[in-house]
Amino acid sequence: MFITYLRHNLIIYLLCSLFRVMQSSILYGGILGEHIDEVDHNHPDVAEVIHFAKEKARKYESLVANNNFNSEPDILGIHKEKLHYTVNGATRYVKKEYLVEKGKQKIQTKRAIIGLNYRLGLSWSNSSYFHELLITKDRAHRLFIFQHTFYKTNSRICINSSSEINEASKTTDDHITIIDQSSSLGDGHVVPSSKSFSSILRKNPLSLGDGCHKSESYSNSHWKVPSNEAQRQLQILSYNIWNFNSFENNPKYYVRRMNQLGTLVAGSQSDIIGFQEVRFDHLNGEELGPAQVQHLANYLPGYQFVYQPAVSYFSQDLVRVEEGLAIFSKHPIVAHDYILLSRNLSDADDSVHQRICLRAEIIIPDIGVVHVFVTHLSLSPSARFRSVLEIWNYMSGVKGPAILLGDFNDEPHSKPIQFLSGKTDINGVWTSELKDAWRVFHKEPRPDGPGVYQGNEKRDDGLTFNRLDRHLRKRIDYIFVRLPKHLEIKDISLLDDEQWNRKASSDHVAVQATIKEVSAGE
Incomplete structure (x- = not known):
């Protein structure tokens, strides 16, 4: 009896210890x-x-x-x-301040809580x-x-x-399994990819409590979409908004740039938009404020949105500066989560900036559930090599239409992009039914380089970077789609206001694709 009592209390202790770990x-x-x-x-x-x-x-x-x-x-x-704040990803950072009282030096410690x-x-x-x-x-x-x-x-x-x-205390969707591939790549000190903790109400907000009426679980029958919202096609936009940067780092240019960018995006009438380089910066934004997701929301009234920081940049003064991803949608976002992509702490191009992939599950009238994945990959080639495999594993955990978009920081001939296009494998893994939407309708644009173009010769359509140069030089922004037979890509183009240098809306050009439902006779 006593042993049973001890065992019972040990189990409680272990569960409480586990819960405390998960609490932080x-x-x-x-x-x-x-x-x-x-x-x-x-x-x-x-x-x-x-x-x-x-x-x-x-x-x-x-x-x-x-x-x-x-x-x-x-x-x-x-x-x-x-x-x-944490500097090692495991323990809380404590700020030390040195004070002198009555001629003696004292150390005062403060918890570094940034919000x-x-x-x-x-x-x-x-x-x-x-x-x-x-x-x-x-x-x-x-x-x-x-x-x-x-x-x-x-x-x-x-x-x-x-x-x-x-x-x-739960992690993200139980049916999504993230397989850590980093150990097999022999790539230094790699922090494995990890599932984030789910949002509190995200997975199943229809739980029962005292005085509540019985509700069903999620199902398509749950949505009451007015008939005038019904549609047979879906417009998707991907845009790297260049965070708070402005020409010559002059704040007045940022306010003007955001007005120009917001007007451009709102005019596109896109159904779903994936943004990269969205920041919260305590020291920036001028009269617009420090939260860029709110700047975007002001131009997109009526849209739902989810913003997820990927990294908080450390500051001794505890100034909050974060950068991440956002998804805006005209239609119901019924679930969302994200994964932390693996990081090589010994790689200077990978160690500073944590990268993530954000997913939103969206109900589209007459089309159904669509999974939208947004990412912004590392400047490190080896990190991108790992990340695309981790993202594909993430995508493979959901069924139905899936769209992957973002700034991949890689050109079409690279192995990560070839892998996502289904043209090569990584560690024996192949993508299936995932297409580079641009290549469905267009030839591959020639990147700008010595001897490729003559002077001011018009550059090939499809290049997306860099608006701050005299000419666009390469394609690094993509929309990949995995579609069932009843859906197809209708078209894809660049959303471009043709502005350059100090007048540019961003250093990137936005990419916009239209997906439509295939009629029975087509």
Whole structure:
């Protein structure tokens, strides 16, 4: 009996220890997340976040559903997370300050917390929309929105506190298995690829709690799409927005550049947009503010969006500077997650910047579920070699239409791009049914180089980099598609305002593809 008692308590101890480890886990480069178990809705800081989230959700209800509510929504779960600096990916960084008191030197230590994340769900009783938001607070106590997704359900949904804890401790989709290929590449000190922790409400927000009505799990029958939203084609856009850079690093050029870029993207009327080099920078943005995802959202009202930092750049002064990826969609984002791609800490081109791949599962009217993957690969050739294999393993974990887009920092003849195009293998692994969308309709453009073009001879269509030079020089931005038989690529082109140097919207040119449903007679 006593042994059984000890065994029982040992199991509890081990589970608690495991949970404590999972409570402080690597979220992205340079950041450990500390999950807060209990959140008091009445605490002034939390109440401020809830009010901020409600106002954002009201705005979208007004835009999307023409609903104008004066009533208060139900808060369907809230989760808080502290963002700790880490320099080694395992332990929290502690800042030391040296003080002199009464002629004696003292050392004062401070926890290096650069911000707080709050994730919450809310819904109005007289609305069929469920909203999920991620609000971040910086060290100056300012609030910014990093995620806002919403969708319709047949019945009310709610989340109790126990489901929050369970979801917070889970990794991303159980059906996705990431196989670490880095060890077989003999590539120095490599940090393996890793699945991120899932967002609290992301996987199954329809859990039951006291007073909630029974809800179904996710299914296509769950979505109530008005008939005027029905469509037979889908426009996809990929764009590297050059973070906060501007010509000659003059802030006034950034404000003008973002206006130009936002107008260009909004005018494309794309259904889904994948952005790279999206930053939060405490010291930049001028009157627009430090959150670029919010700059983009201002030009894309009515779009849902998810922003995921890939790396937080270390600063002794604890200045928050992060860069990552974003997905914007006109249609419901019903799930999202990301993986941390492996990093070689002994490779100068790979060690500073953590890279990720962000996935969104999106419901498209008349088409169904589409999985969109966005990435921005390393400047290191060996890292890109590893990353494409890790991304393909990630993509292989989901069924149905899949789109991979982004800045791959590699040219078409390189092995990583040849691998994604299905023309070669890596370690015996081949991609299947994945196509380089540009090559479906166009020949490969000749990269600019000595003797290829004469003077100001027009460069081949398809080159995407660099708008800051006199001519575009290479193709490094791609859209890859894996489509079932009932879908096909209709066309692909560059979204380009033909501006150069200080007038350029970005150093990259955006790539836009259209996917359509194949009619029975075609």
